Amino acid sequence: MEHFLSMKDLSEHEILRLLKEAEAIKNGGQKPFEKQLFVGNLFFEPSTRTKMSFTIAERRLGFESLDFTGESSSLVKGESIYDTARTFEAIGASLLVIRHPEENMAARLAADISIPIINAGDGAGEHPTQSLLDLMTIHQEFKRFSGLRIAIAGDIKHSRVARSNAFALQTLGAEVYLSCKPEWEDRSLPYPYVSIDEAAEMCDVVMLLRIQHERHGKNKGVNPADYLRHFGLTVERERSMQPHAIILHPAPVNRGVEIEDELVECPRSRIFKQMENGVFARMAVMKHLLKDRGIIDDINIDQ
Ligand code: CP
Numbered sequence: 105m106e107h108f109l110s111m112k113d114l115s116e117h118e119i120l121r122l123l124k125e126a127e128a129i130k131n132g133g134q135k136p137f138e139k140q141l142f143v144g145n146l147f148f149e150p151s152t153r154t155k156m157s158f159t160i161a162e163r164r165l166g167f168e169s170l171d172f173t174g175e176s177s178s179l180v181k182g183e184s185i186y187d188t189a190r191t192f193e194a195i196g197a198s199l200l201v202i203r204h205p206e207e208n209m210a211a212r213l214a215a216d217i218s219i220p221i222i223n224a225g226d227g228a229g230e231h232p233t234q235s236l237l238d239l240m241t242i243h244q245e246f247k248r249f250s251g252l253r254i255a256i257a258g259d260i261k262h263s264r265v266a267r268s269n270a271f272a273l274q275t276l277g278a279e280v281y282l283s284c285k286p287e288w289e290d291r292s293l294p295y296p297y298v299s300i301d302e303a304a305e306m307c308d309v310v311m312l313l314r315i316q317h318e319r320h321g322k323n324k325g326v327n328p329a330d331y332l333r334h335f336g337l338t339v340e341r342e343r344s345m346q347p348h349a350i351i352l353h354p355a356p357v358n359r360g361v362e363i364e365d366e367l368v369e370c371p372r373s374r375i376f377k378q379m380e381n382g383v384f385a386r387m388a389v390m391k392h393l394l395k396d397r398g399i400i401d402d403i404n405i406d407q
Pocket residue numbers: 150151152153154155225234354355356
C-alpha cells in the first residue's frame with residue numbers, strides 16, 4: 105500500500121492482512137520502532153475518537169506526533185493545504201494523517217506528496233480506518249464475512265462511514281443492506297434498501313450512522329423522537345433482532361435519536377469495542393504503510 109485513502113482500493117487479501125495484523129498487535133502487543141519517526145496529524149474537522157486513537161497508536165509505535173491546528177498555523181496567512189503538506193514532508197514527517205471536510209482531499213494530496221497519507225475522513229467521501237475497525241469488530245464476533253447480512257442504517261447520503269463499509273463488506277463477501285429516510289438514499293450505491301424493521305429482524309449486524317447535520321446545508325432539522333420512531337433502533341426493534349445479532353455505531357452517538365439511550369451499552373452493543381479496536385486497526389495501517397515503503401522492516405505477519 106502506498107497510501108490509505110479508500111476501502112475501494114483494497115483487495116480481500118489486503119483487508120484480511122490488515123485485520124490479522126491488528127489482531128496480532130491487540131493480542132501480542134507491539135514494540136515501539138527504534139527509528140525516530142514523525143507523523144503529522146492534520147485535522148481540519150472536529151474529532152475525538154479518530155484523533156485520540158491515532159495519537160495513542162502513534163505513541164505505541166514509538167512515533168513523535170506533530171499535531172497541526174489550522175487556527176495557529178500559516179493557513180491563516182493564506183498558505184494552501186498542499187503547501188502545508190509539502191512542508192511536513194520537507195521537515196521530515198514520515199506519514200500524514202488527514203481529516204478534511206472536502207471529499208477527495210486526502211487523495212488529491214496523495215497524488216503530489218511522496219510520503220504516505222492516511223485518509224482520516226474526507227467530507228462525505230470515505231473513512232477507511234473507521235471501516236477497518238468496524239470490520240475488526242465484526243470479525244471478532246463471527247470469524248467470517250461471507251454470507252453475513254449487514255444493514256447500514258441512517259444518513260447514507262452524507263456518511264463516509266457508510267461508503268467505506270459498503271465497499272469493504274462487498275469485497276469480503278457480505279450481503280450489504282441500506283436503510284434510511286427516502287431523502288437520504290444514495291442510489292449510486294448498488295445495494296438494496298430495507299426498512300429499519302426489516303434490517304433489525306433479518307441482519308447479523310445493524311450498523312447505525314450519526315445524522316450528519318453539518319452536511320445538510322439548509323435542510324436541517326430532524327425531530328429526534330420522530331426520527332427514532334421511524335428510522336432509529338428502538339428497544340422494540342432490538343427485541344426483534346436475532347439472538348446472535350450485534351449493534352455497531354461509529355460514534356459520536358446521538359442517544360435517543362439514531363438509537364434508544366438504553367441500547368447504547370446493552371449486551372448486543374459493540375460501540376465501545378469499536379473504539380477500543382480503533383487503536384489497533386490504526387497501528388496496523390501505519391505499520392503496513394511504512395513497511396510497504398521500506399521505511400521499517402519490523403512486521404510480524406504473513407505476506
Ligand atoms: N467515528 C469517528 O470518526 O469519530 P470522531 O469524529 O470523534 O473521530
